Amino acid sequence: GQQVMQIPQYQHVQEGEDFTTYCNSSTTLSNIQWYKQRPGGHPVFLIQLVKSGEVKKQKRLTFQFGEAKKNSSLHITATQTTDVGTYFCAGRPNFGNEKLTFGTGTRLTIIP
Amino acid sequence: DAGVIQSPRHEVTEMGQEVTLRCKPISGHNSLFWYRQTMMRGLELLIYFNNNVPIDDSGMPEDRFSAKMPNASFSTLKIQPSEPRDSAVYFCASSLEGFTTNEKLFFGSGTQLSVL
Numbered sequence: 001g002q003q004v005m006q007i008p009q010y011q012h013v014q015e016g017e018d019f020t021t022y023c024n025s026s027t028t029l030s031n032i033q034w035y036k037q038r039p040g041g042h043p044v045f046l047i048q049l050v051k052s053g054e055v056k057k058q059k060r061l062t063f064q065f066g067e068a069k070k071n072s073s074l075h076i077t078a079t080q081t082t083d084v085g086t087y088f089c090a091g092r093p094n095f096g097n098e099k100l101t102f103g104t105g106t107r108l109t110i111i112p
Numbered sequence: 113d114a115g116v117i118q119s120p121r122h123e124v125t126e127m128g129q130e131v132t133l134r135c136k137p138i139s140g141h142n143s144l145f146w147y148r149q150t151m152m153r154g155l156e157l158l159i160y161f162n163n164n165v166p167i168d169d170s171g172m173p174e175d176r177f178s179a180k181m182p183n184a185s186f187s188t189l190k191i192q193p194s195e196p197r198d199s200a201v202y203f204c205a206s207s208l209e210g211f212t213t214n215e216k217l218f219f220g221s222g223t224q225l226s227v228l
Contacts, residue, residue, distance in 0.1 A: 031214065033216060035217075041206075041221075042203060042219040042220060042221050042222050043155070043174060043203070043217070043219045044219070045216040045217065045218070048214065048216060050214070066191075088155065090217075098162065099157055100215075100217070101157075102154065102155040102157075103154075104154050105154060105155075
């Protein structure tokens, strides 16, 4: 079945440093979604990318979808303590009515 | 809108007992999903419904797990009998559409289940 892996699993950064998490799928995706889960909270939708090579920005967050639509990345510039949480990508294979599969997640902690 | 509502927030029970988790999706959403989250296995899709009909239950781990959606505003996930390895956070999520490629999920606050 489809597998969606994220690296790194954990990331500790000093406040103000940049952060990047990478998402890799075993199959070509029709789209990729990103979610953020705060500690003790629930996943919250951030953004969706659909087109090959697409780049979207939300303030300090930059999301990219790979040209082959098999990978994606999330980059946070100048992290703040409010960025703490686990970031999940989620993708759906580019065939049939396959279900959304969540990645393994990257847990970000910020050192003040 | 109140969002997806789950109850209870926390459940502590003893092995062998029946556990029922409840979910009210966002009004107007056609699809409902039950997920289980653990440190070891991450977010796993257990089952999802479209227009109250179960579409894919391949993620339901065992016959001890069952889910129902009697109407558009209510779903239950039941574990009977419960076992310690069922301890996890169970999330319910809903989405507007069931089979489009652009659906996004709205998650409830989850139920933290501990089976002793």
